[in-house]
Amino acid sequence: METNQILETIRMIEEEKLDIRTITMGISLLDCIDSDGGKARQKIYDKITRLAQNLVRTGEDIENEFGIPIIHKRISVTPIAMVAGASGDKDYVAYAKTLDEAAKATGVNFIGGFSALVQKGYTVGDRRLVQSIPEALAVTELVCSSVNVGSTRSGINMDAVGEMGRIVKETAERTADAQGLGCAKLVIFANAVEDNPFMAGAFHGVGEADCIINVGVSGPGVVKRALEKVKGERFDVVSETIKKITFKITRMGQLVGHEASTRLGVPFGIVDLSLAPTPAVGDSVARILEEMGLESAGTHGTTAALALLNDAVKKGGVMACSHVGGLSGAFIPVSEDAGMIEAVEVGALNIQKLEAMTAVCSVGLDMIAIPGDTPAETISAMIADEAAIGVINNKTTAVRVIPAPGKKVGDNVEFGGLLGRAPVMAVSSHSAAEFIARGGRIPAPIHSFKN
């Protein structure tokens, strides 16, 4: 072991904010299904608290021994619409409360999976779950919800897109005293992945094992620092530099994932290598783009810079670990990234540019505050645009916007913690109401004649 390698690792952790963002335990709840809702919820609570009882302590032990911060410990479960559908319950808020209680009992930071997959149509359970979302997110603290409304194989369910615009609005209004915080725990996906450890979109897919450990690694600061050393060099060098540094970051995720899975006696699922920013100084994806030579994130060239970053991150990470999964790439949430916030405030970054950026990176319009009086149809239309980008390009996209009650463009919304602060951004004032009112489905795209 060479001295400079040891110091490099220590510097990455201490100065450049390298961290394991989350150890997420995925738990299948399919064996908790019961025609009696009360019994089902008891089984859910028992299973989660049994399997995850040592999750937080194990995470803390690993953090202590290896000296790498593990920011969150989380749980993801089978989409509740599938589990609750067998019961005669008319609304599923009680299930959300059970998840919240189980999460609190185990000490985790979030639990994801109050979810429905409706890309082609609704079951009875899906419909009841979606209608329960606003209240569920208002009366729980740790529960995260997601709804998948489109996929490359099945197209876009425009009825669901229309409904989700209204659900987002209602969720914001139900949590108006917290500036619409409920919406920060609600993601609308196209091509949702089944092994994503990141919130708010994590759920445990039906193709997964009974219980698994997934790990999310982050470290935008480390990438930025590496690029500072190749200032002015050609893009070939930029790409190689990002690949090498993300390789190192991912190795750490692999180690922690393997260690957690061994100690908990649970199979290791995947490492999700995603550059996930936090509001802390030096932990920003926008600053990486600016390090490549852009005056501010959001200016012309941003999409190309992000495309290179996202691709090089994947290439570096894939060889570094046995199983890569989840979303793996770069996240561009506005409120959680000090550089993105600044770019919005100086007028360099708007929603149109963010939409273009989502075509080349992980996820989508993420943690964006919009005016509280934005019509539900406009939010639906934003969801439709994002879903179209995902469905046509065979990638995951998502919308997590907060129509902050009573707020106008230029106001600020403070969420605190990892969720950060969001400047309220302008949306188009032209209506999409008639477009959304049509409903029905946008058919799956053709998979040939690509151009």
Place this chain on the structure above:
Amino acid sequence: MKAILTVIGKDNVGIIAGVSRQLADLQVNILDVSQTIMNGYFTMMMILDLSAAKETFGDVKKALADKGDELNVQIKIQREEIFTSMHSL
């Protein structure tokens, strides 16, 4: 279990003596040592074997951190795998 100890701080009399004494008290064996002055800072690394240690990893870590406060340097101890996994295949 092997671990890497790093000591960084302003150079002073008795750092190596203080750290090694503490390790001996904790029944921790030193396998390798490298020490230099980097940009004016005392920088020392040790590879340690904790298999004979009676205390838990957390207690060893705490005892060393306290010793660091006393010697006016920063002492960290981390399991070796965090470094080997990152830098070697």
